Amino acid sequence: MNSRDMAIEQLIKISRFYGENPEYVLLGGGNTSWKDEQMMYVKASGYALGSIDRSGFASMSMEALNAVWDKEYSSDEEVREQQVLTDMMDARMPGETARPSVEALLHSFIPSSYVVHLHPALVNGLTCGKRGKAAAEEMFGDSMVWVPSVNPGYILAREARSHALNHQKKTGGFPELILLENHGVFIGADTPEGIKESYTQLMNALKQQAEREPDLSPLAIDSRRQQVLQQGIRRACSDSRRAVVGMMNHELERFLTDREACHPLSSAFTPDHLLYSGHTPLWVSADLFERDDPVSEIEQKVGEYEKREGVFPKSAAVQHTGIFGIGSNARQAESACLVFLDTLKTAVYSESFGGPSFMSQERIDFIRSWEVERYRAKVQENQ
Ligand SMILES: [Zn+2]
Secondary structure, rough: OOOHHHHHHHHHHHHHHHHOOOOOOOOOOOEEEEEOOOOEEEEEEEOOHHOOOOOHHHEEHHHHHHHHHHHOOOOOOHHHHHHHHEEEEEEEOOOOOOOEEOOOHHOOOOOOOOEEEEHHHHHHHOOOOOHHHHHHHHHHHHHHHOOOOOOOOHHHHHHHHHHHHHHHHOOOOOEEEEOEEEEEEEEEEEEEHHHHHHHHHHHHHHHHHHOOOOOEEEOOHHHHHHHHHHHHHHHOOOOOOOOOEEEEEHHHHHHOOOOOOOOHHHOOOHHHHHHHHOOOOEEEEEHHHEEEEEEHHHHHEEEHHHHHHOOOOOOOEOOOOEEEEEEOOOHHHHHHHHHHHHHHHHHHHHHHHHOOOOOOOOOHHHOOOOOHHHHHHHHHHHH
């Protein structure tokens, strides 16, 4: 085995280490890379870290990736993202067929051999907290740089790079932590041990700051209501197999007392939350189940949601009852529910950092119309 092969073995190992731990990684979230001067191996789109092997990494030329920063792209968003996408595909090593993660550019400018990018709920309690930036400065000082929320893709990579380079100029060192507002964290190190050390430090510091942990002890779901909800949803989309997966716990009990209490769960904290459980859940009040024909009432509610939001709901928050993931199959509905649970955790952790702060409407609209995200959604459907 040559040293590059050995490094890739280590990359697979550390990717699985985090990918298998639900405290760090949900579903297909997060990505990792290893690089030397000539090339970078970065997680390809559509692979999950927990089960990744060598085929899940795309090999890219560092020279081609570095050249991206000197290019001028169109000021038109759609044209620009298409141009960058083409450059990313062209930056692959000869013969490479895997599609690099949209975040490959963010990996490429970090001057460390290994980079692990994750979106843990605990970290996002900070990055989605109203006081997140100030709290991060107090906690991590010069070892951290904070990147304000911007549109994902090329713009995010460019912003993150310029913040990191400015930080380096100012402090003399490249930041250990790159915290992305409403998104997650990038950590680089020259060894897998270095990565683990930084992540453990980050998580411990956040645990210490967290005023409370979400109380996820389960509660039973009212099965009659769940059935009514499912029937109404199925009727609304004329799909008798549309899946609905629900969850209830002590923490949710507090958030589901009324619409106002549910506000911290009412929008998307990060692009992944938006992608899996939708930009806003369908809200259903409990009194609806006591009416004469609750199934028709649900059907109507879903119809109104569709008209207002332009899409079918991917999740529902039902007063005093539970949260529900909705999907065209059981797996999709389970994913939507799981990610909705992550929204809950993020909301609770954010209380320790000034309270929840969602992505801006502009960002949400951008992502909803973004080709790359649509592609990812398709890949997930096909998995
Ligand atoms: Zn990310």
